[in-house]
Amino acid sequence: MTEKKDITTKLLVIGGGPGGYVAAIRAGQLGIPTVLVEASSLGGTCLNIGCIPSKALIHAAEEFEHARQHAAGSPLGIRAGEPTLDVAQTVRWKDGIVQRLTGGVGALLRKAGVQVLKGWATIEDGKTVTVRGADGQGAQRVRCEHLLLATGSEAVALPSMPFGGAIWSSTDALSPDVLPRRLVVVGAGYIGLELGIAYRKLGVEVTVVEAAERVLPSYDEELTQPVLESLRKSGVVLHLGCSVLGWDEGQGVHVRNARADEFALPADRVLVAVGRRPRTAGFGLESLQLDMAGRHVAIDAHCRTSMRGVWAIGDVTGEPMLAHRAMAQGECVAEQIAGHNRRFEPMAIPAVCFTDPEVVVVGRTPAEARAAGLDCIDAAFPFSANGRAMTLESTGGFVRVVARKDNHLIVGWQAVGRGVSELTAAFGQSIEMGARLEDVAHTIHAHPTLGEAVQEAALRALGRAVHI
Ligand SMILES: Cc1cc2nc3c(=O)[nH]c(=O)nc-3n(C[C@H](O)[C@H](O)[C@H](O)COP(=O)(O)OP(=O)(O)OC[C@H]3O[C@@H](n4cnc5c(N)ncnc54)[C@H](O)[C@@H]3O)c2cc1C
16 A cells, blocks of 8 residues: 655544534634645535435425325315335435535635645554545555544444344435335434434334333423324324344344234334434544543533643534534534633533434433523423414424523423424524523514413413413
């Protein structure tokens, strides 16, 4: 293998996902000589096999379902014929969006003067990394002052059902050749449910198996109830409190329930969505002997690891494994390397499930506030009393606010309902800006919008809701 000339840079970023590419762009903007190494595609999990393609598939599935509903006789007076689906075209359309976005990231990196190396990075020491291209065209050594780990995470497989063939990871489920007739989804976390619901809308028979007794087990029960109802209404079959034992082509997925009864669920494809693990192996990270926190790299409030000059951001640093956290950390690290005084200490990191209905959590739930010793009030406003929700034929769900009793400082927002993901901006801002219930209650919210439920929740917490 031919060796290429060594490169020396101030910042070397390993991983071109939302954490790594944002860090590199911001560093470039700040005039920091930066090299970014990416083994696969710019944009990482998020743009290529995560957030964006899953939301594209969810949108296509929703459109298909609407067309089917219109064909079945719409109360809106829309008359349409029975639709058909060209899934290959759906996947091409989704891939087109991914290509536009990943191409855009490449252009932004170029504009910021970042040098992008395509290849696999292996750490030699805290200041030296070797990059090997997939083409075997020679290794390149990069020496740096600051090393940023942004290697992301990977799907966890079940030992009894390794990925391949009929056993899908989320990546496979985002690019189907044909639609299966029967899909079993293992895991009712947000990835399993988002994809399971989309497949159901595309006309697939979907069964979900979950070890916990509830869907979306990490969310509070009141919030997930509308999702449970919608799953049942849509015909998704749920096996909660059940563990998966294995799979065979003849019988399908072998399952054991809480009473230790065993049964099989026939399936053409099985989507295993039981979680993701930080990517910490296979690139020499062990040689640095960094402090770990369980499976992920331990970081402090500056995103510094236990070794001077080595930083880490995004999924490799653990929960919440979300793209917007990775991006915010990336920006924070770049600015610190440029000498700015920054810390990564957000008041809240929003979490959104793009299920049907959508679920949003920003800040503390009532139970979390209680557990933190806060004396809080909480109030919810239902979409059944919101005019805009009625015009969207979507009156299920609610907006809930949590605020301190003594000074009405807002500490949390939760919502479940159609389109509530778009309310996260208002939720996040009110918490970061230290808003009180009165601030939101006295802000004029446009009518008719779902956002009026935000104002009404604040009014209700103050004991003076108008529209309920
Ligand atoms: C199906 C699905 C849906 C999701 N939906 C959402 C959502 O709606 N909202 C949300 O916020 N999050 C969502 N996520 C999570 C989100 O994708 C991740 O939190 C985010 O991508 C993490 O960013 P990152 O930069 O830490 O890592 P990644 O995006 O995983 O990027 C890491 C990159 O590093 C590269 N890499 C790793 N090791 C090396 C090496 N040694 N050399 C060179 N390159 C290397 C990898 O190829 C990869 O491109 C979803 C994830 C999945 C799987």
